[in-house]
Amino acid sequence: MIGAVLAGGRGRRFGGDKLLYKINGRPLILYTIERLETARRIDEIILVASKDNAEKLERLGYRVVVDELLIGPMGGVYTALNLGDAFVVAGDMPLLIPEFIDYIIEEFKNSGKIACVPRWENGYLEPLHAAYSRAFREILEEKIKSGNYALNRAIREANPCYLPIESLPGEWRESFFNVNTREDLGRIQKG
Numbered sequence: 001m002i003g004a005v006l007a008g009g010r011g012r013r014f015g016g017d018k019l020l021y022k023i024n025g026r027p028l029i030l031y032t033i034e035r036l037e038t039a040r041r042i043d044e045i046i047l048v049a050s051k052d053n054a055e056k057l058e059r060l061g062y063r064v065v066v067d068e069l070l071i072g073p074m075g076g077v078y079t080a081l082n083l084g085d086a087f088v089v090a091g092d093m094p095l096l097i098p099e100f101i102d103y104i105i106e107e108f109k110n111s112g113k114i115a116c117v118p119r120w121e122n123g124y125l126e127p128l129h130a131a132y133s134r135a136f137r138e139i140l141e142e143k144i145k146s147g148n149y150a151l152n153r154a155i156r157e158a159n160p161c162y163l164p165i166e167s168l169p170g171e172w173r174e175s176f177f178n179v180n181t182r183e184d185l186g187r188i189q190k191g
């Protein structure tokens with residue numbers, strides 16, 4: 001399965017290029033990539049960049065595809081699925097848990113559903129920590145054409161398999177952690 005890392009955001013809350021921001025001398029996105037590629041069911045990493053940062057990201061040595069849409073996460077997932085089924089994460093998730101990722105991919109394959117997405121008891125989804133089939137791309141294409149860029153809504157309408165987060169190991173929740181502000185960096189520097 002492809003491991004797709006969304007990396008086309010502007011980092012407005014962070015105030016600048018957060019994915020290449022160095023923590024202990026290494027860019028934030030490398031922490032994410034290394035956790036993702038440690039998952040046994042991930043066999044290829046692709047970075048879904050913007051035109052503006054594609055060149056810089058290429059220097060990390062991973063395959064880069066350019067998201068021409070830049071309409072938010074939906075466009076990133078849409079671009080990634082062009083290459084096949086994919087487990088999609090955000091580039092700002094340095095504490096990913098490979099074992100959890102393998103679990104989701106396994107559930108996805110066993111379910112035969114179009115996608116497999118973690119869901120909190122209150123209904124909140126974790127769409128940037130989820131497995132998607134290539135077939136979901138056609139659904140996204142329709143949504144994009146009609147100007148509906150809400151990924152969560154597209155997922156809900158596609159009858160996916162949901163993974164109830166509260167019934168999974170509590171320590172797996174750290175996998176969802178993402179860096180949005182400079183204050184969030186404290187959590188990685190410590191651990």
Ligand SMILES: Nc1nc2c(ncn2[C@@H]2O[C@H](COP(=O)(O)OP(=O)(O)OP(=O)(O)O)[C@@H](O)[C@H]2O)c(=O)[nH]1
Binds near residue numbers: 009011069070072178
């Ligand atoms: N390919 C692609 N990636 C995106 C897009 N929008 C956001 N991302 C990425 O998705 C991930 C999660 O998004 P956010 O946490 O909102 O990051 P962001 O958009 O850079 O930051 P903010 O401007 O503060 O919201 C980040 O790794 C972003 O780089 C997009 O339109 N295309």
Ligand SMILES: [Mg+2]
Binds near residue numbers: 090092178179180
């Ligand atoms: Mg984020």
